[in-house]
Amino acid sequence: xxxxxxxxxxxxxxxxxxxxxxxxxxxxxxxxxxxxxxxxxxxxxxxxxxxxxxxxxxxxxxxxxxxxxxxxxxxxxxxxxxxxxxxxxxxxxxxxxxxxxxxxxxxxxxxxxxxxxxxxxxxxxxxxxxxxxxxxxxxxxxxxxxxxxxxxxxxxxxxxxxxxxxxxxxxxxxxxxxxxxxxxxxxxxxxxxxxxxxxxxxxxxxxxxxxxxxxxxxxxxxxxxxxxxxxxxxxxxxxxxxxxxxxxxxxxxxxxxxxxxxxxxxxxxxxxxxx
Numbered sequence: 001x002x003x004x005x006x007x008x009x010x011x012x013x014x015x016x017x018x019x020x021x022x023x024x025x026x027x028x029x030x031x032x033x034x035x036x037x038x039x040x041x042x043x044x045x046x047x048x049x050x051x052x053x054x055x056x057x058x059x060x061x062x063x064x065x066x067x068x069x070x071x072x073x074x075x076x077x078x079x080x081x082x083x084x085x086x087x088x089x090x091x092x093x094x095x096x097x098x099x100x101x102x103x104x105x106x107x108x109x110x111x112x113x114x115x116x117x118x119x120x121x122x123x124x125x126x127x128x129x130x131x132x133x134x135x136x137x138x139x140x141x142x143x144x145x146x147x148x149x150x151x152x153x154x155x156x157x158x159x160x161x162x163x164x165x166x167x168x169x170x171x172x173x174x175x176x177x178x179x180x181x182x183x184x185x186x187x188x189x190x191x192x193x194x195x196x197x198x199x200x201x202x203x204x205x206x207x208x209x210x211x212x213x214x215x216x217x218x219x220x221x222x223x224x225x226x227x228x229x230x231x232x233x234x235x236x237x238x239x240x241x242x243x244x245x246x247x248x249x250x251x252x253x254x255x256x257x258x259x260x261x262x263x264x265x266x267x268x269x270x271x272x273x274x275x
Contacts, residue, residue, distance in 0.1 A: 002034025010052035081187035
């Protein structure tokens with residue numbers, strides 16, 4: 001069966017771009033006689049807020065969307081993601097990285113032999129790692145591409161299907177050794193997403209073009225965790241008069257502000273090419 005989802009994070013109010021993505025997924029499910037799910041991706045507890053979550057339900061209902069209950073809220077299932085992370089760690093596929101994003105970026109830029117050299121250096125000897133842990137230094141759990149490639153015997157067999165583009169060869173090395181969890185936040189986006197898509201039997205991932213590159217590393221995680229790979233469709237991004245894509249900081253284009261200004265759901269759907 002065709003199963004897709006809309007999975008916003010409650011870190012701000014929904015805007016036109018979110019509406020377009022939600023409607024695109026809902027229409028695809030309806031046309032296929034399938035299921036449309038709503039998932040709340042609130043793993044970052046430092047930025048997610050209950051009032052934004054409530055606004056998601058309010059805005060989507062105003063837009064005319066219906067979804068299955070219960071809605072999966074990721075913050076309720078952190079133990080599930082920790083178990084997946086622990087399994088990867090037990091196989092030697094992760095390591096603690098104490099470098100900041102800025103330090104990593106600067107090291108890659110200065111590395112004479114490429115980024116792989118930087119990732120090798122980011123893995124500390126046990127005694128140095130123990131010293132930093134005792135000092136209470138912040139760290140992130142990163143996925144070791146080198147170890148993953150060794151376990152899988154290479155990445156050549158990793159592919160995914162993209163609607164309109166056919167079969168695509170996954171290139172998980174594009175982002176380097178990606179973060180899977182942080183000490184202060186817990187699990188990161190990539191791990192939670194692939195876990196939940198498999199758990200909820202999602203067969204079609206429909207989301208914005210800005211997340212296309214994320215598919216490469218998510219395909220790798222699916223292979224390492226023995227999870228099925230859905231088909232993908234990355235739709236165009238809506239942009240404002242300035243040519244920039246809509247963002248949560250653009251208060252004038254939130255669904256709440258449009259509603260308060262008198263726009264009707266039917267008018268907005270028609271403007272976006274639906275109905």
